[in-house]
Amino acid sequence: MDDREVGKMWDANADAWTKLARMGYDVYRDHLNTPAFMKMLPDVSGMRGLDIGCGEGHNTRLMAKRGADMTGIDIARRFAHHAAAAETEEPLGISYAAASGGALPFRDECFDFAVAFMSLMDMACHEEAVSEAYRVLKPGGFLQFSIIHPCFWTPRWEWIRNEAGEKVAVACGDYFGERWGVIEEWIFGAAPQELRDKLPKFRVPRFFRILSSWMNILAEAGFRLEQMQEPYADEETAKRCPDVADTRIVPLFLHARYRK
Numbered sequence: 001m002d003d004r005e006v007g008k009m010w011d012a013n014a015d016a017w018t019k020l021a022r023m024g025y026d027v028y029r030d031h032l033n034t035p036a037f038m039k040m041l042p043d044v045s046g047m048r049g050l051d052i053g054c055g056e057g058h059n060t061r062l063m064a065k066r067g068a069d070m071t072g073i074d075i076a077r078r079f080a081h082h083a084a085a086a087e088t089e090e091p092l093g094i095s096y097a098a099a100s101g102g103a104l105p106f107r108d109e110c111f112d113f114a115v116a117f118m119s120l121m122d123m124a125c126h127e128e129a130v131s132e133a134y135r136v137l138k139p140g141g142f143l144q145f146s147i148i149h150p151c152f153w154t155p156r157w158e159w160i161r162n163e164a165g166e167k168v169a170v171a172c173g174d175y176f177g178e179r180w181g182v183i184e185e186w187i188f189g190a191a192p193q194e195l196r197d198k199l200p201k202f203r204v205p206r207f208f209r210i211l212s213s214w215m216n217i218l219a220e221a222g223f224r225l226e227q228m229q230e231p232y233a234d235e236e237t238a239k240r241c242p243d244v245a246d247t248r249i250v251p252l253f254l255h256a257r258y259r260k
């Protein structure tokens with residue numbers, strides 16, 4: 001599977017994804033990943049930043065609100081369209097373009113930082129995307145990203161439940177599969193059933209990589225690890241949003257910041 005096919009699939013996902021995410025049903029993003037990511041993010045005010053795989057632009061807007069001069073790119077034209085429409089409604093000085101992280105349409109060393117929220121593992125071109133991020137960063141600039149945790153969300157994966165049906169552990173296998181372009185079909189589980197029934201399921205191509213591959217790709221591009229975290233819901237968040245309580249069992253996401 002190549003970028004063109006990946007882009008087509010995400011184009012088809014974009015309308016329903018944007019609608020549900022903007023209604024608050026992307027609960028792992030809103031209640032766990034984005035708050036933890038933003039807490040880890042250094043001060044970006046006055047900096048020029050790039051959001052790689054920006055989707056409908058929710059997190060791009062948050063960074064612009066922190067004072068960064070933001071550009072967002074996404075392989076899916078339809079996501080770039082929704083993100084640009086939000087910019088027209090509430091101008092924050094963000095520019096959006098449809099482009100691949102694997103071939104960034106920017107000159108060398110023109111960004112102070114780059115971010116990629118839950119997008120690198122969805123790219124057919126991980127390695128190119130990492131080296132492209134390195135190329136467009138100024139010396140001393142950083143790349144901060146979040147991905148699905150490669151160790152705890154493997155190609156073969158299921159929840160183990162107790163007698164009461166509660167999640168208690170994860171069984172994962174086929175770790176070394178590094179399967180390419182596996183299509184997962186799902187929709188935000190937090191959305192009410194009647195709404196889910198009306199919308200097409202997302203078709204998400206996944207590109208599995210083992211942890212050491214990720215580390216090596218980043219090191220070979222020239223990046224130096226600065227900080228890593230495996231966010232999980234605290235007790236208060238788990239009570240407020242029970243959908244994300246399962247992140248207290250194993251880390252489902254990995255966040256890292258690397259420096260050029």
Ligand SMILES: C[S@@+](CC[C@H](N)C(=O)[O-])C[C@H]1O[C@@H](n2cnc3c(N)ncnc32)[C@H](O)[C@@H]1O
Nearest residue numbers: 010053054055074075076100101117119122123
């Ligand atoms: C899980 S969504 C995350 C979207 C957004 N960052 C967020 O957190 O809401 C993954 C995104 O990666 C984008 N994507 C996949 N392959 C890409 C590529 N090669 N270049 C740029 N974006 C890509 C998809 O179109 C999709 O918007």
